[in-house]
Amino acid sequence: MIHLDDVRVRFAPSPTGYLHVGGARTALFNFLFARNKGGRFILRIEDTDLERSTREHERRLMDSLRWLKMEWDEGPDVGGDYGPYRQSERLDIYNDVVRKLMELGKAYEVYATPEEIEKLREDLIRSGNLPRYNRDMLTKFNTPDRIGRMRPAIFFEFEDKEYEFDDLIRGKITFRKGAIGDFVLMRSNGLPTYNFACVVDDHFMKITHVIRGDDHLSNTLRQLAIYEALGWNPPKFAHVSTILGSDGKKLSKRHNVSSIEGYRDRGYMPEAMINYLVLLGWSHPEGKEIMDLDEMIEKFSLDRISANPAMYDEGKLKWMNGYYIRNLDPRTITERAKKFIVKAGYLREEEFDEKFEWVVKVVESVRNGVNELSEIPSKIDFYFIPPKMVDLSDYGEDVLSSLRGFREELKKVMEWNEEGIRTAFKEYLKKAKVKRRDFYMALRLILTGRTEGPELLTVLEVLGKDEVLRRMSLL
RNA sequence: GCCCUCAUCGUCCAGCGGUCCAGGACAUCGGCCUUUCACGCCGGUGACCGGGGUUCGAAUCCCCGUGAGGGCGCCA
Numbered sequence: 001m002i003h004l005d006d007v008r009v010r011f012a013p014s015p016t017g018y019l020h021v022g023g024a025r026t027a028l029f030n031f032l033f034a035r036n037k038g039g040r041f042i043l044r045i046e047d048t049d050l051e052r053s054t055r056e057h058e059r060r061l062m063d064s065l066r067w068l069k070m071e072w073d074e075g076p077d078v079g080g081d082y083g084p085y086r087q088s089e090r091l092d093i094y095n096d097v098v099r100k101l102m103e104l105g106k107a108y109e110v111y112a113t114p115e116e117i118e119k120l121r122e123d124l125i126r127s128g129n130l131p132r133y134n135r136d137m138l139t140k141f142n143t144p145d146r147i148g149r150m151r152p153a154i155f156f157e158f159e160d161k162e163y164e165f166d167d168l169i170r171g172k173i174t175f176r177k178g179a180i181g182d183f184v185l186m187r188s189n190g191l192p193t194y195n196f197a198c199v200v201d202d203h204f205m206k207i208t209h210v211i212r213g214d215d216h217l218s219n220t221l222r223q224l225a226i227y228e229a230l231g232w233n234p235p236k237f238a239h240v241s242t243i244l245g246s247d248g249k250k251l252s253k254r255h256n257v258s259s260i261e262g263y264r265d266r267g268y269m270p271e272a273m274i275n276y277l278v279l280l281g282w283s284h285p286e287g288k289e290i291m292d293l294d295e296m297i298e299k300f301s302l303d304r305i306s307a308n309p310a311m312y313d314e315g316k317l318k319w320m321n322g323y324y325i326r327n328l329d330p331r332t333i334t335e336r337a338k339k340f341i342v343k344a345g346y347l348r349e350e351e352f353d354e355k356f357e358w359v360v361k362v363v364e365s366v367r368n369g370v371n372e373l374s375e376i377p378s379k380i381d382f383y384f385i386p387p388k389m390v391d392l393s394d395y396g397e398d399v400l401s402s403l404r405g406f407r408e409e410l411k412k413v414m415e416w417n418e419e420g421i422r423t424a425f426k427e428y429l430k431k432a433k434v435k436r437r438d439f440y441m442a443l444r445l446i447l448t449g450r451t452e453g454p455e456l457l458t459v460l461e462v463l464g465k466d467e468v469l470r471r472m473s474l475l
Numbered sequence: 476g477c478c479c480u481c482a483u484c485g486u487c488c489a490g491c492g493g494u495c496c497a498g499g500a501c502a503u504c505g506g507c508c509u510u511u512c513a514c515g516c517c518g519g520u521g522a523c524c525g526g527g528g529u530u531c532g533a534a535u536c537c538c539c540g541u542g543a544g545g546g547c548g549c550c551a
Contacts, residue, residue: 014551049550114549121548130477131547153549170480179478180547187549194551218479218546241481242544250544276487279500283488289500306488309544313486316501326514369513440510452512 007039008208011065011072012198014046015057019064020258021312022213022243022251025277029240030211031070032278032300039208043075044201045086048191053088064260068270069293074205082205087197094192097200097230098154098185106229107185109152112141114188117153132181154186156196156226163224167217168209168238168302175221183222195222203227207235211302214239215250238302240281241309251312258312267340267373269328272321280310290323322371334363337373344377346384361462365454379453383463386471387449395442400475402434403442407472416465421457447471 011027013019019027034041043065047053062077074080084090101107112120120138121131138155158181164174185196192200198219202210217239227234243251251258263273271292278296279289282305288295325333334356341359342349352359366379392400409428413420429436444456447468453459460468 012551016551046551052550110549112549117549125476128476155549167480173479175479184549189549191549193549198551213545214480215545216551219551221479221546239480244544246486248543279487281487287489287499289488308481308488310488311486313501316487319501322514366513368515437510444511450511454512456510 006208007034007037008042008206009034009039009211010042010044010202010205010207012044012046012201012212013061014049014052015054015061016049016052017057018262019061019260020251021260021277022258024064024068024260024273025243025280026211026213026240027065027070028068028274028277029238029282029300029305031072032296033209033211033302034073035297036300040073041070042080042082042205042207043072043085044205045076045088046194046197047086047088048194048197050189050191060261064264067264068260068274087192087201090197090201091190091192093204094186094197094200097196101156101185101229102154104229106157107154108135108139108157110138110141110155111143111146111150111152112138114153116141130181134182138182151188151190153184153188155182156185156222156229158182158222158225159229163221163228165220165224165234165237168236169305170239170307173217173220175224179221185226195219196226199223199226199230199232202235203230203232209236209238211238211240214241238305240305241307243280244309244311246311246313248311267337267376268317268321269324269336271328272317272324275324276317276320280312281306290320318371325370325373326368330360330364330367333367333373334360337363337376340373340376341380344381346377346381358462361458365458365462382448382450382453386467387446390445390449390474392442392445395438399434399438399442402432402439403446403472404475405432406439406443407469407475410465410469410472413465416461418457418461421460425457446474 009030011023011030013023013027031041033039043062045058045061047058058076062075065072072078074082074085076083076085079085098107102109110117117133117138120133124131133155135155135157142152160177160181162174162177164172167173183195184193186192201207220237220239224234245251260273264270274293274296275289275291278291282300284291284295284299285304291299338349338352341347342352347355347359362380362383363376366376370376370379406424406428409424410421413424429439432439440456441451444451444453444459447456447459447463454462463471
């Protein structure tokens, strides 16, 4: 049962590439708003750019959205009462509306090629005019030899006056008279333009709130004029600021940090991703920074979205990812690290599954120094591969002999667990006359081949008694 | 050129007329913890773009300037 005042929002990407962080944040704000209000979150595919739209992109877009845990209630794959949800499948609807607009005298055919319009535009600019079209200059192209022989573009007759609306984030926006001229509704290839399709779809899909990037702020003028011409009530608008790259320019593919898939592949936690993204422009009422989806949903509101453009700070994202890596359940982290470990060749997939409980310990022992899962293999390699050459020349014979003695002590440890190993250390070090620092470091070197790593006790425990003794046998 | 928007620490945010010599987070610097690297903890440095108003009182409201972003496509 759908009530008239139920909130309905949509995320409407064009399937011309992967989901980038800007799009993901827009989707997130829509999603959170819908869930907070108990409304519906709709996915609409804006594939009217035939050149660049592909099903493959569409699929990847959906994968990314789902990976971030944003499930939609209506969309091309799940259906819904207001479909189809792909613009390329809604052509009849656009044509109907265009016909209506033409009957109202608010749209007209233009038999000109895109090149001719382009030239018209250049001429206007060259002669010192603003590039604004009107019916008179456009219908000159409608010569008898063209009518019926070529497919016309349909232009909208823009009623030149002041338009205004109340933006939920920015307040009252006023577009002064004289800002634009007539513009295209339907291209000569039979497909609608963005501004037209957007209005038609939002109307018929009963969208109540349009939350989108502020690169669409100026477009709102055109859309408002179309709503008015049709006698339709426009939805409420909320324009979110652009995300900027570290150079202060709009974040784009050129910044090559923007793909959600890329982050997933490098071992980012979706929890960290949305947590970072939600903070880019929105703030928790109590100033909390770390929060899960449920909390975001509970606390989300449009009036806490900031109007200023936000610079994308990958460093903070990385920190936050590290935070989640060391605070999420170790088994979850291990499961997610699987592909990286298998790919590095330390374990085959079946081995990983068989030794899962052990691998959890391996991963847990290194995770607090990790910010991306992809860093894990290089940190855990010593568990699988014994150090090739160990240079102990910095340590004297006293250290080496005490290590040999310790090796014999370890052989006697029956319970190979933290407690047992700790006791062995304590007992042995009580009487051994070595600098502990040297003793520990030399042992670490023998066992791992490195000077840094997890706590030594953990290394011993996880490596296992046999392997520890084997590595120490080199002494 | 025209139109729209934005403007608090290096970065993201808080602040919605007095409680602000401006608060939090990341980064940075110092210290502590520690057998290493990290993690963690404690502390420091660090900002209201400029100028006019309004007001008893402005980071907060208004105007101008400046800077930045976006739009002006038969892209979205």
